[in-house]
Amino acid sequence: MDVIVIGGGIVGVATAYQLRAAGHRVCVVERHATVAQGATYGHGGTVLPTPLDVWFGPTFMASRQAAKNGVISKTGFNGPVRQFVKQLTALQEPEAFSRQYARLRPLIETSREAMADVEARFGLEFEQASGLLYLVRSPQEWQQTQTALELLRQYEVPHHVLTPAECAAFEHSVRTEPEFAGGVLFDHERTANCPLFAKLIKQTLDTQGGVQFMLGCEVSAIRLDGQRPAVELAPRPGMASRSREVDVINADAIVVAAGYGSLPLLERLGLRLPLHPLRLHNLVAPIAHEECAPHVAIVDAVKRITVSRMNHRLRIAGGAVLQSAGQIDKPLGETLTKEALALLGQATHDWIPGAARISAALPWEGVKLLSPDGLPVIGNALHPRLFVNAGHGPAGWGLACGAGKLIADLISDKTPDVPADTLAALRADRFQ
DSSP states (O other), X not given: OEEEEEOOSHHHHHHHHHHHHTTOEEEEEESSSSSSOGGGGGOOSBOSXXXXXXXXXXXXXXXSOHHHHSEEEEOTTOHHHHHHHHHHHGGGSHHXXXXXXXXXXXXXXXXXXXXXXXXXXXXXXXXXXXXXXXEEOSHHHHHHTHHHHHHHHHTTOOXXXXXXXXXXXXXXXXXXXXXXXXXXXXXXXXEOOHHHHHHXXXXXXXXXXXEEEEETOOEEEEEOSSSSOEEEEOOOTTOOOSSSOOEEEEOSEEEEOOGGGHHHHXXXXXOOOOOEEEEEEEEEEEBSOGGGSXXXXXXXXXXXXXXXXXXXEEEEEEEEEEEOGGGTTSOOOHHHHHHHHHHXXXXXXXXXXXXXXXXXXXXXXXXXXXXXTSOOEEEEESEEEEEEEEOOOSSOTTHHHHHHHHHHHHHTTOOOSSOHHHHHHHSGGGGO
């Protein structure tokens, strides 16, 4: 089949790889001049999520204070946003959280297998590093993590629950003052460079053939009214045609994997997904004192802030800002930007003081989509040949590999190797 993938971020590139591996001819349309721009460029590093850092559950937005939960909420009286938050907070209930994580877990394991296969085949090096240490500050927050810890035991995920003294003994950069409740160490979970991985996959596809990348091109509309689905391309800046003709590309199937840009394309077709844009931030800071720098990634399990090492730099990611959807296309504003970046700087100072030179850090801001039930949207929608792969949220960029495998299986009319309830929980029509 000929398949068009809209979007050249990590989700689009991973989908293109899996489609090509399944024997399809693929065209990736990306509005930037190269792949791995936009939200992909700012991913925090954590490859796959654990029950402790998915963006739903007992610890997620459990406090109304941004300084405690890591999310700056500026929803005002906006009804849709308040409803979105209400649905997410319903998953703070332990049983609801456990059920939802159980639906997500098969995608996590499929993603793990898909990434392992890619690495074994091509020997890619993208700054992989093993070891994540999740830290929890207060006894109350520690109590809120117990459901996640029970899930780790239930699914036999290798981990170590550590006292504060054991955390400091394992990771010398962590200080026991001020006091904190404890930590959870994952020896085998990893961080890695997401945009580098996406670019290496593109290079691999360029070498293999079978995938065309149309860079610097933007899809303005999707057509589903002909014998074959098609996409319309917007005129390139400065190259507007004098005629009314529109560049159209036909295919046997279309995959919408354009992140935040997926929403308007789908809305024009009559599909309004309740995915909400979330502003995320990160800082890339030089290491201030080598003796203070961590040798494993440090994750604030409640604030969802990750500090991972990249050679002589630290990437500090998180600092979410939740606003109404209508505000996303406007500049955030200096005050809110400073508040979000201050969350990142403060978390670094609190957990690993002296490690990062925050004053010399380079900031980044981007938008990622989060669903009201914490799960991505992966599967068929509206038309037999239209597929959606979006809403992955900030936790675990490696989920893109498993999501791409699911899409490739569905387009190939192959039964995906995940349970039926997981497939149903990921479908676009679950919100209806």
